[in-house]
Amino acid sequence: MILDYQIVYSDRKTIGITVERNRRVVVRAPCRARTETVAAVVESKRYWIWQKLRDPRKYLAKPVTKEFVAGETFLYLGQAYPLRLVETESGPVTFIGQQIKLARCDRRRARTRFRDWYLAVAKIHLAPRVASIAKSMGVDFRRISIRDLKYRWGSCTPGGTLVFNWRIVQAPPMVIDYLVVHELAHLLEQNHSSEFWNIVLVHAPAAAKARAWLLTHGHRLDW
Ligand SMILES: [Zn+2]
Known part of the structure; x- marks a missing residue:
């Protein structure tokens, strides 16, 4: 080799x-x-x-590099949307009419603009999902925090704070739900024991499919 x-x-x-x-x-x-x-x-x-x-947890493919050029696609809940550069004043990324828009003059700070946008939409998407999944699992959590994690999709503190990587909002809802179930299950079982995986499987029957998706496509989220 x-x-x-x-x-x-x-x-x-x-x-x-x-x-x-x-x-x-x-x-x-x-x-x-x-x-x-x-x-x-x-x-x-x-x-x-x-x-x-x-190690199967490593990606199968090389990471993607974003250039923030017109037509380049960005993932949101598993769907790819093309980027449109618009001639407006500097401002946040917007998602209107199936298009992601960024002011042309903001290309230099595009990464920050996109991260801010993904953080905001991750919050909107995750808050109700976590609440509803926690209810059906019968677990109590304290709060959700969405951050720029480097090597993890999520984590859970013993005090009940669920931390998620903003990047997961690029994944399909089925994958996000699995990650939510995974972290909530840690409130019942701290380790990845067989009891832990039993809990995960009950609440996320598509867990294997979700993990396979992350293995194949995880690199597309990580930029
Ligand atoms: Zn875990």
């Missing part, structure tokens, strides 16, 4: 290897480390890297 990796030099003391969720291998090395030394360390960790690369 040919191993492609990126070396990031910094003023650290040791060589560290990480396999990111998009299956990119990143080797962090001290500034003065020689390339041969780095290669030898990578070689000695080959089996470990290979195992990490095979």
